[in-house]
Amino acid sequence: MNSAFNSPTWHKLKWPLAALMLVLLYNYFYTPGFFQIEMKAGRLFGSLIDVLNRAAPVMIISLGMTLVIATGGVDLSVGAVMAISGAIAALLIAKGFALPLVLMISLGVAIVAGVWNGLLIGYFKVPPIVATLILMVSGRGVAQLLTGGNHIPFKHAGFEFIGRGYLAAIPFAAVLTLLLFITFVIISKRTAAGLFIEATGDNEVASRYAGVQTRVVQFAVYAACSLCAGIAGLIATANLAEADPSAAGIGLELDAILAVVIGGTALQGGRYFLAGSLMGAILLQTLTTTILTRGVPTQWTQVVKALVIIIVCLLQSEVFRRSFQRKPATA
């Protein structure tokens, strides 16, 4: 741990970083103007800034998802929670509620959704995939019911700032992501929460016997993940200046899981790595932007992402790695 290159952080970060460098290198040579950053009216513009701005929702969700996956679970409902929080915010704005109240109510509902997941998983021991799948599908039903299946457009400068605004020349969404990241890191490193989460993911029964309140941990991580999804939903809704309950957050659950897995957090749980997840999300968005600027039809992005996640999981699989090594001399 003496030099920066020996630290475990570097060790885990090097693969996603290498992949990101590769994509950036490709863009450096083949996409003209990819690295250009301009200052226009006190705001930064350019492809890289655009990547950061667009990656914000996935980055934020991947923070919460990292904690959930670290406990050995998974949350498939993030897309639906995004749709719900966005729909509620848009409806309240349209009704003329004050901004703080709108934010509190829509994020409060997101937390309730997470508590619901935590209740099913922690107390009733429903497998996380199924518990969150229920919310994934019925949650979208709820969002569509709230808005009557319509798009809800609105005009509100304060709320739109969340998705479109700039703070000190940087997109506000990116600043928000950074703040959330710092908060999550402080909670994991400076309090015992990180230890409890890893212990629960490593061995739930043993942790419970050792005095860790595993149910409370599960409650907290699912609530945190839903809160993140709620914030992401607000950003997406504010950015579009309308709520679209049938399209908001579709397929984002895979993106978030992919970002976490690329970042070096194992799906079995027990170890997690927040910076890696952010890196994974940025890598994904850079890849998507690259695909789009190369003129490849949008439909292909889903196919490419699906293939990337399988390849990354294979690379992480012990069995797969071993099959490329020579038979060890000793058993």
Add this chain to the structure above:
Amino acid sequence: MNLRAIKRNIPFVATASVCLLLFLFASLRYKGFLKLPYLLGFISDDAYLGIAAIGLTFVILTGGIDLSVGGVIGLTSISLALLVEKHHMNPMYAIPLVLVGGVLFGTLMGCLIHFYLLPPFLVTLAGMFLVRGLAFVFNQESIQLTDQMLGGHSASHSLIVFNSTIKIPLANTSIPGTTLIYFVIFLIALVVAQFTKFGRNVYALGGNEHSAALMGLPVARTKIGVYVISSLCSTLAGIVHLLYNVKGDPTSGTGLELDAIAAVVIGGTLLSGGVGYIAGTIIGVLILSIIQAIINFEGSLNSWWTRIAIGMLLLLFILLQKLIQAKKFKTAGTFQKT
């Protein structure tokens, strides 16, 4: 019947009772519900869901999960329509081609899950995005099958007239061919699950994989086999969807994975694997169809309520399962599996 056998059948009995109650409720409340054409209608509407759910039952019996069923239906529907309608391929070749595709896809997922120990939900989730993405890559809009003559014959003719030629007349209505396919698949699955070596291996694997391996059962073949069966069934479901609607659609089967899982779980199959019946899944599908019919009859209820109702019913049955399992652990020390 001994006590243990009764306990094992609680989920199945609960399902059958719920189905009966819903049926009685609907037939007493709504005029026209108890008419044969209507009843046959909603069974036929959901035939493709039933076929996909039958395949999924095998996967869940081993303790796994397959989230790609809906995507496979979409891909099958659009690629078959594309091959026949746009490329004028004879359905005699096109149908086996898509079936082979389905089998290959299932084998690939099964191998990833078995040999590389990847979590089934992740592999099949990626699989779902892969096939759904491919469906949109192939064609973004739906393709209506038309009886267009080309060189003296129409490639899609036999697909279009399938349901009007192959049918069994019954009273003043008839059972369409696609529903017959559903019944045949159900019978085959029933025999495979209850009366073959493979079926017993599936139950054993779901009961305890480690014990099954120690007993010398072919774990690899069985585990990959169930994903192949599930993919094959979803492909067949996609074909049935195309035949029934006479239209290929890349969005068909969206969100169907929850409906299929719901049908299997409501049908009494435990998510932990090892316990369940194919017949239960059929009743589960019937329950979903009746709920849909009730929501249609009510009129004032929005169609989005269907999704919410299915989610809640699924939740109810999972909690019931947990209750039974918790009791089983307390009373009998050992797990008795079928």
